[in-house]
Amino acid sequence: MTALPDKTDRTLGLVIDLDICVGCHACVVACKGWNDTSQTSGLSDSDPYGEAPEGAFLNRIHSYEITREDAPATVVHFPKSCLHCEDAPCVTVCPTGASFKRREDGIVLVNEDDCIGCGLCAWACPYGAREMDPTTQVMKKCTLCVDRIYNEELPEIDREPACVRTCPANARHFGDLSDPGSAVSKLVAAREGMDLMPEMDTRPVNKYLPPRPRDAEIDVLAPLLEPVAEEPRGFLKWLDAALDRI
Amino acid sequence: MHPARSLILFTVLSGQGFGLLVFLGLGTPEVEGWRAFAAYALAFALAGGGLMSSAFHLGHPERALKAFREWRTSWLSREAWLSVAALSVNGLYGLCLMLGLRIAPLGWLGALLAIATVVATSMIYASLRTVPRWHRPEVPVLFVALALSGGALIAGQRWLGLSLLLIGAGLQLFAWMRGDRALAESGTSIHSATGLGMMGTVRSLEAPHTGENYLTREMVHVVGRKHAAKLRAIGAALAFAGPAFFLLWPGGATVFLAAPFHLLGTCVLRWLFFAQAEHVVGLYYGRR
Numbered sequence: 017m018t019a020l021p022d023k024t025d026r027t028l029g030l031v032i033d034l035d036i037c038v039g040c041h042a043c044v045v046a047c048k049g050w051n052d053t054s055q056t057s058g059l060s061d062s063d064p065y066g067e068a069p070e071g072a073f074l075n076r077i078h079s080y081e082i083t084r085e086d087a088p089a090t091v092v093h094f095p096k097s098c099l100h101c102e103d104a105p106c107v108t109v110c111p112t113g114a115s116f117k118r119r120e121d122g123i124v125l126v127n128e129d130d131c132i133g134c135g136l137c138a139w140a141c142p143y144g145a146r147e148m149d150p151t152t153q154v155m156k157k158c159t160l161c162v163d164r165i166y167n168e169e170l171p172e173i174d175r176e177p178a179c180v181r182t183c184p185a186n187a188r189h190f191g192d193l194s195d196p197g198s199a200v201s202k203l204v205a206a207r208e209g210m211d212l213m214p215e216m217d218t219r220p221v222n223k224y225l226p227p228r229p230r231d232a233e234i235d236v237l238a239p240l241l242e243p244v245a246e247e248p249r250g251f252l253k254w255l256d257a258a259l260d261r262i
Numbered sequence: 263m264h265p266a267r268s269l270i271l272f273t274v275l276s277g278q279g280f281g282l283l284v285f286l287g288l289g290t291p292e293v294e295g296w297r298a299f300a301a302y303a304l305a306f307a308l309a310g311g312g313l314m315s316s317a318f319h320l321g322h323p324e325r326a327l328k329a330f331r332e333w334r335t336s337w338l339s340r341e342a343w344l345s346v347a348a349l350s351v352n353g354l355y356g357l358c359l360m361l362g363l364r365i366a367p368l369g370w371l372g373a374l375l376a377i378a379t380v381v382a383t384s385m386i387y388a389s390l391r392t393v394p395r396w397h398r399p400e401v402p403v404l405f406v407a408l409a410l411s412g413g414a415l416i417a418g419q420r421w422l423g424l425s426l427l428l429i430g431a432g433l434q435l436f437a438w439m440r441g442d443r444a445l446a447e448s449g450t451s452i453h454s455a456t457g458l459g460m461m462g463t464v465r466s467l468e469a470p471h472t473g474e475n476y477l478t479r480e481m482v483h484v485v486g487r488k489h490a491a492k493l494r495a496i497g498a499a500l501a502f503a504g505p506a507f508f509l510l511w512p513g514g515a516t517v518f519l520a521a522p523f524h525l526l527g528t529c530v531l532r533w534l535f536f537a538q539a540e541h542v543v544g545l546y547y548g549r550r
Contacts, residue, residue, distance in 0.1 A: 018334070070475060078469065080452075081464070111329040112325070112332060132322045132325045132326060135319075148480075212457055215448070217391075
C-alpha cells in the first residue's frame with residue numbers, strides 16, 4: 017500500500033551532528049559493507065576495479081565550504097541518507113506498492129520483489145536517497161538497518177544502524193524521535209535540530225544539528241598572550257629604516 | 263533530467279495516438295469500414311507502441327502488470343488504468359465503425375478517456391515537486407495541446423489543426439518563460455538543501471565520490487543544455503511553424519507533410535522537456 021500511515025507508533029530515525037562529523041566516510045563503508053552482505057540481493061557496483069568504478073550507496077558524505085565576509089571559511093562534512101520522511105513522496109508515487117512506510121516504526125522500505133525498476137521514487141525524492149542497483153535493477157535505499165536493530169542474534173550494543181555503530185566521532189545518533197524523552201529528541205531540542213529542504217513539505221524524520229559557532233571560545237586565552245609587535249624595535253628598526261632609505 | 267529515449271517515444275507516440283483517438287471518437291473525420299480500420303490501426307500503433315516503449319524504461323518489465331495496483335496514490339498507476347480503459351472503449355467503438363455501426367456516445371467516452379490518459383501521463387511529471395520546471399499547471403495543458411494538435415494533423419483536420427498549432431505554440435512559449443524561472447522561484451537552493459545558509463555562502467567543496475552515480479546520471483543531466491536555445495528554435499520550427507506553413511500552402515497539396523513534421527518537432531520539444539528540467543538533488547552536488 018502506497019498510502020502513507022496517518023500516524024506511526026514510533027518514529028525511528030537518525031540525528032546527524034554536523035558540528036562533529038569529520039568526513040572520514042567510515043559510515044559509508046560500514047553501510048555498504050552491511051547492506052551488501054546482509055541481503056541476498058546485495059548492493060552492487062558496476063566496474064568496481066575498472067576505469068569508471070560506480071555503484072549503489074545508501075549513504076554518502078558531501079563536503080561544503082561556507083564563506084563569510086567577516087570570518088574565515090568553514091568546511092562542513094555532510095552525511096546524507098534516507099530521512100524516512102513522514103510525508104514521503106517516494107512512497108506515494110510508487111505504482112506497485114513496492115515502496116511503503118511502516119506503521120509500527122515509520123521506516124520507509126522497498127519490497128524488492130514488487131519493484132519494477134521504474135525509478136519514479138528516486139525522481140520524487142528531493143534528497144537523492146534512493147539509488148538503482150546496477151545489477152539487480154531494483155531500487156535500493158536505507159533500511160535504517162532494520163535487519164540489525166531488531167536482530168536478537170546480535171549483541172545488544174550492535175542493535176543500531178551500521179553507520180551509527182561505526183562512527184568514530186559519534187556524529188550519528190539513532191532513536192525514537194516521537195518520544196520527547198529519548199536521547200535523540202533531547203539532542204534535537206538542545207541543539208535546534210533542523211529539517212533539510214523544509215519547503216518540500218516532506219516532514220523528514222532525520223534531523224541535522226547545525227555546526228556550533230566557534231570563534232568566541234578560542235579567545236579565552238587571548239588577553240594573556242603577548243601582543244604581536246606592530247612596530248619593529250632595536251636592530252630590526254634600524255634595518256627597516258635603512259632599507260626604506262635605499 | 264536524463265532524456266531517456268524510451269520516455270520520449272512513450273510520451274510523444276502515445277500522446278499523438280490518443281490525440282488521434284480523440285478526433286476519431288468525436289467523428290472528425292467520420293470514418294467507416296476499411297477507412298475506419300486504417301485510422302484505428304494507426305492510432306493503436308501509435309498509442310500502443312508508445313506504451314510498449316515505456317516498458318523499456320523499466321528495470322523489470324516482466325513485472326509491469328504490478329503497476330496497476332496503486333491507482334489511489336500513484337499517477338503512473340492511474341495512467342496504466344486509463345490507457346487500458348481508453349484503448350478498450352476506443353477499440354470497441356472502432357470495431358463498431360468498421361462494421362458500419364456508429365454509437366456516438368461511446369465515441370465521446372473514448373475521446374474523454376483518451377484525453378484523461380494524456381493528462382495522467384503528464385501528471386507523472388507535473389506531480390513531482392522535486393523538479394520545479396515540471397511542477398506547474400501548464401505542463402498537463404501543454405501535453406494535451408500537443409497531443410490534440412498531433413491528432414488533428416494526422417486526422418487531416420486543416421483548420422482545426424492550424425488553430426491547435428497556434429494554441430500549442432503559445433502554451434509552449436509560456437511554459438518556457440515560466441519554466442526558466444521555476445527553480446529560482448521554488449525557494450529551494452543549496453542553502454535550504456543543506457540548512458547551512460544562515461552561516462554564510464554555501465558551496466560544494468567536494469562531492470561524495472570522484473565519478474558519477476545513478477543520481478547524477480539520471481537527474482543532473484547537463485550535457486544537452488548547452489544548445490538549449492538553438493534546440494528550442496529547431497523544435498518550435500518543426501512542431502509549429504513548419505506544419506502551419508504546410509497547412510496554409512495554397513491548394514492544400516502539402517497538408518500531408520504537416521503531421522510527420524509535427525511529430526518530429528514534438529520529439530525535439532520532449533527531449534528538451536527532460537534535458538532542461540533541473541532536479542533539486544543536483545543542488546547537493548553543486549550542479550543543476
